[in-house]
Structures are given as C-alpha cells and as structure tokens.
Amino acid sequence: MTPSNYDAVRFCQTADGTRLAYTVTGSGPPLVSTANWLTHLGLDRRHPMWTHWYRDLMRDSRRGLRYDERGCGLSDWCPPSASPQVWVEDLDTVADAAGYDTFPVIGTAQAAATAIAYAAMRPHRVSRAILISSHAQGRQVRARTELDRRVAGVDLDLAKVAWQSGDPGFLRAYAAQFLPNATAEEWDAYIAFTRRTTSPENMVRFFQMIATIDVFPLARQVRCPTLILHSRGDTRVPATDARELASLINDSQLVLLDSPNHLLTGAEPAWAELVRHVDDFLAD
Structure with missing residues (x-):
C-alpha cells in the first residue's frame, strides 16, 4: 500500500526511538482522539466498525488529531506499554508534532485510560475530557471476589486462545462481548479488521495490558470538565464501572445510553444521542 492510499498520515518519533503514525483532518477547534490498539490509520476511516466515529465526531469542522498506538496500526509494531507515563509521553510527542497546545481529548474503551492519565498528568494541556465505554481499572485489577478473579482469568x-488459534467459534465468542446484537457477518468483519491492526504476539500483550490497567488514582486528579458516556447494557464493562469513574472525577457528568454494545454502531439510536451529547459538551 502506498502513502496515497492513506488519510494524510504523518510520522513522528518518541524519545525512545518509536515511530508513531498520526493524522490531522478538518479545521476549526481542536479535538484529540487518544489511541487504543483497535486502530489502523490506513484502514479504519473506511471500515464499518469505525466510519461513523470519525464521520460524526472527528468531523471536518473540527481539527481532529488521531494516532496509532505503539504496537499497532501504522506505528512501529514494538511491544505495547502498560505504563500511563509512556502513554502520556507518546501523546505529548504526537501533539507537539501536530502543533497542538491546549485541547479536549476523547477516549473510547482502553483509550479512555490514556485520556484520564493525560488529563491528570498534563492539566495545562487538556481543556475537557470525553470518556466513552470507559473504566478506571482492568478486569483483573477490579476483581473483588474469587468468582470475579475466575471470570477475569x-x-x-x-482472548489468548481465540486470537492465537484463529478458531472461528472462539473469535465470535470474543467479538460478541463488544457487539452482542451484531450479526455473524458483522462479528467476522470486526474480527478480520482486528487481525490487521497488529501481530498475534502484540494482540496477546494488549489483552494482558487491558486486563491490568489501573488509572484509579489518576482519575481522582482530573480537574477538567469531563463527560462520561456509557451503554446501560454493556457487558464488557458494566455501567457500574462508569458510575464509579464519575464518582472519582469531581467535575464530571455521566450519561447512560440505551444500548447493549461496548462499541456503538452507527445505526442504533444511542449513537445519535452520543453524538448530540458530545457536540453540546464541546460547544459549552
């Protein structure tokens, strides 16, 4: 694939030599989308799983900055890092390269942890934060009972067996946690895209990292206005986690959406509601 197939992708280098891919689209007020491993700047803008996210949130009337996390997409496929400090330094590198100074951040799922860490550790750069399908702690960290620990295990x-073996039954079982009301064809499309974002080895590392994320202490340090959006029926990350997160961040508002999906689809009514809340929050 040649650069002409990409969406104006640029590259910058971190202090430890990791090359990160980023793109800036649109014009107007800035908005930075913090990275998670389910991205690929050469593919995601045209994939059904993400098209509506970029069409409706990173629209042309905003100067939207997106980047691929280290370990995936068009960034170097080096091992990903579980350190919030590294996530923050990587975002510093990308924001500086793109010429961003102060900006709102938006993070979905795992990327919300990066948004929380950045807002806490770089308060002078973050004007507002939007957290979607988010949580302060990974499943293994937040396990409180023996049953919780067994479920997390x-x-x-x-996740490991599904992606290492490539067994369709295991893969669909995993995909169903993110999109429970999707069709088998939609699960297969999600799986196919995911497998193109990174290597099998890094995929396992990402799963382990997500299970052990802990930005609970950092969430208490966030001082900027924060909007938390979460599906009521999310089984991947229960709404109770979103309520807990809202209790940790002083200047926050929680909106629960009528959806069972961890990653909202563009066709469901909850998506239009999410977009409206984001627009209102950023315009406030």
Missing part, C-alpha cells in the same frame, strides 16, 4: 484465556 477465563476472559483473558479466551
């Missing part, structure tokens, strides 16, 4: 084992 099974979840991680399922």
